Amino acid sequence: MKKIKVNKNKYTVIMVVNIMVVIFIWYLLSDVFKVFRNGMLPGPVDIVKTFIYKLTNTAPGGNTLGGHIAASMIVVVTGYIIGVGVGLPVGILMAWYKPIDYLVRPVFDFLRCIPGLAWIPVITVWLGIDLKAKAMIIFISVFVGIVVNVYSGIKQTDEVKIWVAQIFGASRWEVLKRVALPSALPYIFTGLKVSLGMAWLGIIAAELLAAQSGLGYMIMVARNFGRADLVIVGMLTIGLIGAFLTWIIELIEKKFVKGRR
Amino acid sequence: MAIKIKKINFSKIFWGVLSIFLVFVIWYIGSQKPSMKGLLPNPIDVIKYIFWSNSNKIGKVNIWGHIYWSMTRVITGYVLACIVGIVLGFLTGWSKLGSAIIKPFYMVLRSIPSIAWIPLAILWFGIGEQSKYFIIFISTMLIVMTNVIDGVKDVDRDYLGVARMLGTSERKMFWNIVLPCAVPQIFNGLQVGLGAAWATVIAAEMVRSSKGVGWIILMGQTAMNMTQVFAGIIIIGLIGLTLALLMRGLEAKLCAWNVRGK
Amino acid sequence: MSKILEINNISKTFTNDDATNSKEVLTNVTFSVEENEMVVVFGPGQCGKTTLLNIIAGLEKPTTGDVKINCKEVTAPGPDRAVVFQNIMLFPWLTAYQNVEYSMKIRNFDKAERAKEAMKYLDLVGLNGFEQSYPVKLSGGMKQRVGIARAYCTKPDVMLMDEPFGALDAQTRYLMQDELLRISNTEKRTVVFITNNIEEALYVADRIIVMTDCPSTVMEEVIIDMPHPRERTDQKFLQLRKEISAMVNRRR
Numbered sequence: 001m002k003k004i005k006v007n008k009n010k011y012t013v014i015m016v017v018n019i020m021v022v023i024f025i026w027y028l029l030s031d032v033f034k035v036f037r038n039g040m041l042p043g044p045v046d047i048v049k050t051f052i053y054k055l056t057n058t059a060p061g062g063n064t065l066g067g068h069i070a071a072s073m074i075v076v077v078t079g080y081i082i083g084v085g086v087g088l089p090v091g092i093l094m095a096w097y098k099p100i101d102y103l104v105r106p107v108f109d110f111l112r113c114i115p116g117l118a119w120i121p122v123i124t125v126w127l128g129i130d131l132k133a134k135a136m137i138i139f140i141s142v143f144v145g146i147v148v149n150v151y152s153g154i155k156q157t158d159e160v161k162i163w164v165a166q167i168f169g170a171s172r173w174e175v176l177k178r179v180a181l182p183s184a185l186p187y188i189f190t191g192l193k194v195s196l197g198m199a200w201l202g203i204i205a206a207e208l209l210a211a212q213s214g215l216g217y218m219i220m221v222a223r224n225f226g227r228a229d230l231v232i233v234g235m236l237t238i239g240l241i242g243a244f245l246t247w248i249i250e251l252i253e254k255k256f257v258k259g260r261r
Numbered sequence: 262m263a264i265k266i267k268k269i270n271f272s273k274i275f276w277g278v279l280s281i282f283l284v285f286v287i288w289y290i291g292s293q294k295p296s297m298k299g300l301l302p303n304p305i306d307v308i309k310y311i312f313w314s315n316s317n318k319i320g321k322v323n324i325w326g327h328i329y330w331s332m333t334r335v336i337t338g339y340v341l342a343c344i345v346g347i348v349l350g351f352l353t354g355w356s357k358l359g360s361a362i363i364k365p366f367y368m369v370l371r372s373i374p375s376i377a378w379i380p381l382a383i384l385w386f387g388i389g390e391q392s393k394y395f396i397i398f399i400s401t402m403l404i405v406m407t408n409v410i411d412g413v414k415d416v417d418r419d420y421l422g423v424a425r426m427l428g429t430s431e432r433k434m435f436w437n438i439v440l441p442c443a444v445p446q447i448f449n450g451l452q453v454g455l456g457a458a459w460a461t462v463i464a465a466e467m468v469r470s471s472k473g474v475g476w477i478i479l480m481g482q483t484a485m486n487m488t489q490v491f492a493g494i495i496i497i498g499l500i501g502l503t504l505a506l507l508m509r510g511l512e513a514k515l516c517a518w519n520v521r522g523k
Numbered sequence: 524m525s526k527i528l529e530i531n532n533i534s535k536t537f538t539n540d541d542a543t544n545s546k547e548v549l550t551n552v553t554f555s556v557e558e559n560e561m562v563v564v565f566g567p568g569q570c571g572k573t574t575l576l577n578i579i580a581g582l583e584k585p586t587t588g589d590v591k592i593n594c595k596e597v598t599a600p601g602p603d604r605a606v607v608f609q610n611i612m613l614f615p616w617l618t619a620y621q622n623v624e625y626s627m628k629i630r631n632f633d634k635a636e637r638a639k640e641a642m643k644y645l646d647l648v649g650l651n652g653f654e655q656s657y658p659v660k661l662s663g664g665m666k667q668r669v670g671i672a673r674a675y676c677t678k679p680d681v682m683l684m685d686e687p688f689g690a691l692d693a694q695t696r697y698l699m700q701d702e703l704l705r706i707s708n709t710e711k712r713t714v715v716f717i718t719n720n721i722e723e724a725l726y727v728a729d730r731i732i733v734m735t736d737c738p739s740t741v742m743e744e745v746i747i748d749m750p751h752p753r754e755r756t757d758q759k760f761l762q763l764r765k766e767i768s769a770m771v772n773r774r775r
Contacts, residue, residue: 015361022366040385102276107284113501114494115460117376118475120467121482121490126300201374205464208379209479216377223380231381239372422582423612427626427677428602437629441616518616518657 042229047236050229060230061221063213065237071213072203073241075131079138080199084192087143091150091191096176112148116141116198117205129210134203141202145195146188153187154180189253193246200242215241302488310492319477319489328500330472331462334390338397339458343451346402350409350447355439367406375400375457376464388469393462400461401454408450412443445516452508459501474500527713528556528579528681533588534738535574547738548574552588554732554741556681559711565724566734567771572717573609575739576685579715580606592680602626605674609686611666613658619669620645620654626677644672647706664695671706684716688723700726704751721764726753733767743770 023044029035030043042050054065061068093100094108119140127133157180165175207216215238222230285304292303314324322330352359353367378396386392416439424438466475474497481489535549548571556562566572577583579590581600590597592604605626613622621628624641632640645654648668658666667687674682687703688696704727707714718724724731725747733743745767753760 011357011361014358015365018362019365102273103280103283106277106280110281110498110502113505114498115463115501117460117464117467118478118494118497121478122487122494125482125485125487125490197374201376204374205376205467208376208464208468219377219380223384226384228381228384231384235373235377235381236369238374238377239369242374243372419612420614422600423606423608423614424629425600426580426582426602426604426606427629427673429629433629437625438614441614444616518618518659 040228042232046229047232050227051233051236054230054233060225060227061213061218063218065218065233068213068215068218068234069237069241071217072207072215075134075206075214076138076199076203078131079135079202080142080196082135083139083142083195083199084146086139087146087191087195088150088188090143091147092154092176092181094147095151095154096180108147112144116144116202120206120209124210129212134206134211137206138199138202141198142195145198146191149187149191149194150184153184153191156187157183185257189249189257192253193249196245196249197242200238200245204238299485300487302491304491306488307491307495310488311496314492320480321472324477324496327472327474327477328496331466331474331500334393334465334473335397335455335458335462338394338462339401339455341394342398342401342454342458343405345398346405346450346454347409347447349402350406350450351413351435351440351443353406354410354413354443355435367403370399371403371407375403375461379465379468382465383469393465393470396465397458397461401458404454404457405447405450408446408453409443412446412450413439415446416442448508448512448516452505452512455504455508456501459497459504463497525558526555527558527593528715529591529594530554530575530579531588531591533575533578533585533590535571535578535583536586549578549585550738550740552734552740554744556713556715558713561707561714561716561727561729562732563716563718563724563728563730564732564734565718565721565767566736566739567719568736570737571739572719572734573685576606576683576715576717579681580604580683602630602677603680605677605679605682607667607670607674607682607684607687609689611663611670611690613666613669613673615658618655618657619650619661622658622669623672623676625673640676641672644675645669647675647709648672649702663691664699667691667699668702671703675706675710675712680713682712682714684714686718687716689718689720696723701752703727708751721767722755725760725763725767726755731767733770735771743767 026041027043027045030041031045051065056064058064058067063071094104095101116137120137123133123136127136154176161179161183162175165179170178203214204216207214208220211217215234219231219234219238222228222234288301288304291297292301311324317323319327349363349367353363354360375396378399379392382392382395386395420438420442421434424434429437462473463475463478466473467479470476474493478490478493478497481487481493531553533549533552534547536545536547538545552575554562564572564575574583578585579597581597581604597604613619614625617625620641623645624637627637627640642654645651648671650665650668650672653661653665658669661669670687674684688699691699700723716724716727728747731745731747732741733745734740735742745763747763749757749759
């Protein structure tokens with residue numbers, strides 16, 4: 001027992017030392033020996049400095065870091081909520097009613113082969129580049145991710161369980177509510193997580209191509225100014241927020257999917 | 262079993278054709294509305310455009326030229342990503358030391374969406390091919406790696422016991438048990454990764470390029486040529502579908518022993 | 524006859540990680556097995572039998588006591604013992620043939636010899652023509668035949684069978700019991716066979732070790748000297764069945 005604990009600590013130590021060594025080498029290469037062409041890979045100190053600077057300053061890109069985060073978040077949340085709200089019932093309908101399944105499935109199978117961001121040019125022409133347009137792009141990505149997972153979650157419901165419910169006289173609606181949906185819950189949460197990733201990816205893509213604010217826009221502007229430090233700050237912020245949002249969904253999942261699997 | 266698969270399901274084909282036909286009808290009716298002029302092209306025009314581009318140039322090359330460019334980018338980045346992703350995945354998943362060294366960086370990189378790499382890639386590698394290879398590489402590699410790590414973690418401990426009973430040394434355990442056990446999950450990673458590589462190349466071509474399928478749709482938008490945009494989207498979907506079917510066929514061939522491959 | 528397997532005073536207590544809870548499943552188990560003997564370990568309930576087999580196999584360590592094979596103490600799993608598992612545990616990525624030859628391949632026997640032995644044992648278990656099938660394509664009975672061939676092909680000193688037919692339907696179970704006797708008649712092996720089915724025990728055993736329920740220990744050893752094939756409705760068979768059942772029930 002004790003031996004295992006010692007081993008675990010050993011690897012934690014290796015991990016921490018390893019991270020510190022890498023950051024130190026990075027620091028040496030970029031700040032002390034200045035190996036990289038001017039500012040291509042800014043040192044860790046510069047990145048922290050830029051991060052702090054950007055918290056309160058608007059240039060370049062016309063907004064503070066917080067402002068860009070808010071701009072991106074409001075679009076993601078809007079598109080995500082609508083996407084989930086529409087995707088859930090559509091996925092259930094597709095899985096539960098045969099005619100809809102037959103009719104919609106072939107088209108859907110094709111549509112989901114198209115990456116959500118391929119719709120950006122169409123949306124831009126139709127709706128411009130405001131919040132509505134970007135939310136639409138997020139909506140498409142989220143919608144597809146949710147439908148796919150809800151559909152396969154309900155489809156994999158154990159037939160025996162459905163029969164048992166029917167034998168006990170449950171109506172079709174009750175079977176769906178009490179048997180199929182609960183057993184599809186893990187899949188639905190997978191869908192929620194996957195499409196959150198897609199939404200976050202979609203907003204960055206949309207802002208890279210056409211926007212006046214947001215994190216994607218910020219890193220694009222930073223690139224135009226050749227500010228690698230600001231690009232990396234943007235990327236890390238994007239990653240951090242993405243991880244945070246996933247963490248929230250996992251918390252909700254733990255609450256709801258207790259005792260399953 | 263094999264015969265059952267080959268038997269064609271006619272009702273499925275019927276519904277498939279009907280469903281696609283219906284979409285075209287709705288699309289056609291929608292495009293005839295005066296308010297949709299210039300916004301939604303006529304589907305017949307779109308199909309005509311696709312055939313037209315078979316022998317006529319869009320920009321510098323015809324449609325096959327664009328597909329060729331996009332595919333070269335995808336395949337270069339993808340193959341590199343698969344090799345590196347599988348090796349790093351096994352190092353992280355199987356060796357505790359490897360995990361301690363690689364995992365922290367993997368966690369940071371994994372949380373950054375692939376597209377957010379585009380500006381940095383352009384800064385580092387310019388707007389040429391290299392930056393596109395890099396973006397595809399980084400996005401696919403992380404997906405493959407994730408699947409390899411999961412695959413190794415999910416190796417049934419009981420199989421290791423059986424293998425020991427049969428005289429497998431710890432040194433041989435990896436090649437004889439862990440690797441084959443992880444194959445289905447790795448294959449899943451290769452499949453998902455190819456889809457992601459395809460999506461990423463479209464994004465990269467939309468941001469900066471002068472050739473490729475992603476360029477076609479962005480150019481269509483700039484020129485307000487919606488027929489070209491929709492033709493591009495359909496081609497993107499068709500290629501994505503072909504790639505997915507190819508991978509599924511390959512899986513059925515290579516993983517015949519697996520229940521999924523049945 | 525020489526003693527090939529000795530089990531001396533084995534006890535096993537499982538303790539959970541923070542040592543707040545413990546359960547004794549085996550206590551002072553002692554018996555020995557002679558060469559080419561078919562010994563059946565029979566006991567009621569879920570307690571201890573599989574653990575005992577895992578300890579003999581070397582997959583688990585006893586809390587006290589030791590296991591000796593040919594006077595050498597068992598410390599780890601190894602090919603001098605082969606296990607036929609209840610859930611079979613064939614490697615799904617290998618064909619029937621590859622599963623059988625695996626233990627020889629991993630010990631670097633040359634290809635011709637591997638092929639000869641593997642085909643011999645596949646033949647012995649009656650799986651001619653299924654060499655190239657993957658386990659997913661085989662029925663439960665066929666899978667367990669592969670499992671037995673795989674164990675034989677390891678050339679073990681002792682074969683350990685952990686309720687090998689427990690997952691099969693009744694009809695296949697009878698058939699496999701006959702097959703096991705036929706196979707072990709063709710090529711004699713020392714077998715430790717675990718079951719909770721008294722009829723199965725009486726049908727195949729040279730000697731039955733009767734175990735108590737939790738914590739398990741040896742209650743009685745019964746030598747079965749009826750000739751094969753045995754008749755399940757035979758007077759002596761039924762008499763023994765009654766006696767052993769009564770023995771177990773009394774101690775419950």
